Amino acid sequence: MLDAPAPTPKVYLHIEDLWKKFGDFVALREISLDVIEGEFLCFLGPSGCGKTTLLRAIAGLDLQTTGKVEQAGRDVSNLPPAERDFGIVFQSYALFPNLTIEKNIAYGLENEKRPKAEIRARVAELLELVGLPEQGRKYPAQLSGGQQQRIALARAIATNPGLLLLDEPLSALDAKVRVHLRHEVKELQRKLGVTTVMVTHDQEEALSMADRIVVMNHGTIEQIGTPVEIYREPASLFVADFIGAMNQIPAVAETTGTVTINGKVLASDNSAFAKGAKVVAAIRPEDIIPVEAGEAEAIPVQIGDMEFLGSFYRATITCAEMGGVELMVDFSINAVRRLDLSIGKSMSVHLPADRLKVFPAEGG
Amino acid sequence: MSAAEMTGPLVKPKLGRDDWMQRGFMLVIALYLVIALALPLYAMLSKAFSTYAFDLTAFEVQVSDESGGYNTPPVTLAELNADRQIWSKGDLIVGSDGRLGLTDLFPDFSFRSPVMYKFRGVTADDIYLVGSERQTGPEWQEFDSNTFRRLVIRPAKDVGLGNFTRYFSTPSLFQSIENSLLIAAISTVITVTLAFWFAYALARSCMRFKGVFRMIAMLPILVPSLLPGIALIYLFGNQGILKAFLMGNTIYGPIGIVIGSVFFTFPHAMIIISTALSISDARLYEAAVSLKASRWKTFWTVTIPGARYGLFSAAFVVFNLVITDFGLPKVIGGKFNVLAVDIYKQVIGQQNFEMGAVVSVVLLVPAVLAFAIDRQVQKKQVALLSARSVVYEPKPNKVFDRIFLGYSSLVAVFIVGIIAMCQFAALVKFWPYNLSLSLRNYNFDLMDGGGWGAYKNSITMAILTAVIGTVVVFLGAYMVEKTKGFEKGRAAFQALAMLPMAIPGMVLGLSYIFFFNNPSNPLNVIYGTMIILVVSTVTHFYTVSHLTAVTALKQMDTEFESVSASLKQPFFKLFWRVTVPVSMPAILNISIYLFVNAMTTVSAVVFLYSTDTALASVAVLNMDDAGDIAPAAAMGMMIFYTNAGARIIHALASRRILRRSEAWRRSG
């Protein structure tokens, strides 16, 4: 496990009981959250869950209906964007098409009565920082998508804002550039130490970039935590399902620490459910361990299908003991070779109790 | 599911400096529209529903005997009239400045008689005049016979449908409704049919000279609508060269109006139908071809359904243009009355402003209806547009292309012929007896109508309209489109901006008389000046300009404002440095549209010009009215050449700007 983070982290952005309604439609419900100074926070959730709405409320671009937003100890809840302190990058980048790259970056620097030379120096420094030192005289339309994205970033941080807001900044790019830029944006953020909130619906992006992730669904926060926490200890079935792959098996709670799946009693992390409660048992494909037949708690299964996914195999297995339940399971290439696994073959697996999560059954 | 409820206090936005400034701007422009549109219309409507009638019960009179002794009791005028049956009810209904002398009530009245009269109004609101001296109220006053002769009572104002009752019981007036609807309907059918095949030829055939045809089709926009009327007089009038073609029918009347209307509405219909045809999806045609459908079948199953919204829209626009047009029927309508001309006749000819207002209301009904239906159709068309389709590329077909070349040539000959006829008439010395050429018809200063001064006024007015109008329209559109919050205000503004399209020019002009020519209105000072001409013209052509600006602004990234605000820059910096440069093509289009229309418009300004501010287009009308038809044609051609010149300058300027911004404008 990771080391504990620095002691008593300082809250930079504090959001309290925030709601947003569009007419009768509730787009955000009871949102409360703290963003730590210098951290990279991601809002992650399916399309339409309210990520952008929340980001725009933080920016003051579309005010929340009720609730409080505090930035650096100052209540900014009802301030217009110009009286807040943030830089923002949109999915479209919103670069001014008729201004050169230099003028775009200098746009926010111009009113502070800075000498021209200083502005020029700062623009050059920023171009250097985003790795495009030679492009200053061009127009946005003459740059590639990835380059435009970096210019938008440079423009947003030009005035050294206390908060950087990114709304799906990478989603307009093709896959390869996207992966590369993830790295660069994260690197830049670390270098500047600027508190950053990014909106994304791409779980990989969130997992690889964020210090902490806020998983949202239907306008509410499902879970807040580090990528590892969210992945390993999903707080709800929604989170479990939205991030990574997850087997979900209808089950019934047994005594503390066990559940029954179609009559088969299994050890699990169940602690919250009374005997007889309808639940869903969940386990990630990579947490299912292939074992030798006859080992303790080994469950005999049959391999129905196997798909090679580059660094591992994803197989579908059927457990007769659990009434023919099908499970996804990931086998390393090594394991496949060692155990000589193939379609139709019988084998045994183990479902570790601490990885077999139990959630309330939907609607139950 | 969640039981939680929203409990906290609502967040009230704190308005920043930008918000206040934007609201200020929007308020100013909204105020402009209220003053230049809403209030005048209100004044016009209230005029239409105001009736004036002498209220005989409101005055009392007591008559003495020959020796000056009053031995009969005072009576109301109503009682006297009932007794003596002098005036019928209809006699008492008048206009707002009607006056009624009372001596008729006394059959043996003589101004030399020693009989004395005591007179009073029953309440303080009852007005009567002695000579020109205004008197009111229930104080008894005594007059000798000679003075009583000069006493008149004033009518009382009432609100109601009285004017409309009178309108509909006057056959010579309401006949115009039928006439207007009839010529508008016939012109619509003909124009839309002609324009459809013309647009079809441009879009679907491979005929030659498409560029030339496209240009010729646009020419009628550059001239006032009364110019084709003048050309038709020369072609088919009493001394017309082609008079025989009419086989005894007269061009002065419905025939002339319809032919002229087809001419001046053709480009409007053509643009709309061309747009509709250009968005129909090529894939449908390919499908039809692969199914071996005949050209004819493809036409009915693919082309017509694809263009139907365009056809509807063109029909409503043409209908509206024809029914609201004033210049053409004025010139060539003869005894055939239509609504727009009736307004003019009532107001200018008979000084009957109430009846003018009534006809205006009657004319508003079809105009507003056609406008409203067109808006609905346009919405559907937009939905069609947004579905991405593949552009159709026609393939050559010899016979088909030749037929369309022939057809398009005929239409082109019609359009060019009308304009050429005018030019020829303007240059001929004395039609039809001396056909040698001279420039003497251009000696406008020798004719009534305003002379060359009117032409100069028109240029000034057009430039002012283009400049001021573009600024007002673009700022207004920007405020509606790009500001946040204040939703209700913005929606109201948007509705107000759409209104001018539905208001016929004649109605607008008359409304301006009622509103601005009112001594108690402080804005009265602009009446009779260039300002009121510019204001009325900007307002008259507001909607199309506004829509052009809104369309351009919609294409801009919605987040520019957000980015600029996050960088703590004022909105006007973004406006100057980004919004305006990026919208420059649209801005130029708006200004040329306003310029050309300001040069050609007649309807609103015909009520508003003064001797110092006579306009070229009005001069055409007035010279024609005075029988100086050749000079009218000459002035009309001056307008044509001016507009053509302006369009060329506009095209060059647009090209330059596009070239300069090539580096940053994404092509396609």
Ligand SMILES: Nc1ncnc2c1ncn2[C@@H]1O[C@H](COP(=O)(O)OP(=O)(O)OP(=O)(O)O)[C@@H](O)[C@H]1O
């Ligand atoms: N101006 C608006 N009026 C009405 N409803 C809105 C408005 N803006 C957003 N919504 C609704 O609020 C919900 C949240 O929208 P939001 O844009 O925040 O979603 P999102 O999580 O950013 O989704 P995406 O990943 O698609 O960008 C959606 O259901 C959306 O339809």
Ligand SMILES: [Mg+2]
């Ligand atoms: Mg979004």
